[in-house]
Amino acid sequence: MNSNLIFVPVLIQVLLTLFVFIRLGQVKEQAVKRGEVDQTRRALHDDAWPDYVLKVNNNIRNQFETPVLFYVLVINLWLLEAVTLTAQLVALIYALLRLAHASVHLGSNIVKIRKRLFQASIVTLLVLCGLFLLAVLGTPL
Numbered sequence: 001m002n003s004n005l006i007f008v009p010v011l012i013q014v015l016l017t018l019f020v021f022i023r024l025g026q027v028k029e030q031a032v033k034r035g036e037v038d039q040t041r042r043a044l045h046d047d048a049w050p051d052y053v054l055k056v057n058n059n060i061r062n063q064f065e066t067p068v069l070f071y072v073l074v075i076n077l078w079l080l081e082a083v084t085l086t087a088q089l090v091a092l093i094y095a096l097l098r099l100a101h102a103s104v105h106l107g108s109n110i111v112k113i114r115k116r117l118f119q120a121s122i123v124t125l126l127v128l129c130g131l132f133l134l135a136v137l138g139t140p141l
Contacts, residue, residue: 003083006074009095013070016095016102017063023106024056059105063098066125070094073128082135090127097121 031037031053041048046057074091077083101117104110 001083001085001088003078003081006078006083006088006091009088009091010071010074012092012095013063013067013098016099017060017067020056020060020063020102020106024053024060027053027056055109056106059102062101062105066121067098069125070128073125073132077128077132077135080132080135082131084131087128087131090124090131094121094124094128097124 028037028049031050036050038045038048046054049057070091074087077087097117097120101114101121104114104117
């Protein structure tokens, strides 16, 4: 098994983050062209932007919350040489759940669905925490 494959889900998460940054630039440019931005407040105040921009901006924030924990866990599993097939699968599930969460957030933004996807991603992080703990104790799964 190639333990470096644990970084594929990390790359998926990084690319998702970069995509959302690009999307944010697009919607901000669109809002400015439409005259929907309070130019005197735009540099410091989120309320200067229309809701469709705030939605993307909020998703950017999401990409720097629990994914940071994901990065730490994956890197430490790799450093401990404790990457297992189970860890790779859980990491991939996490990344796919984050993709689904972002898709809902940036699309329909149905909070009930978004919440369930977020909760599922938290469960996968807890599983990764458990795998990390087992690795630290010397019994990787």
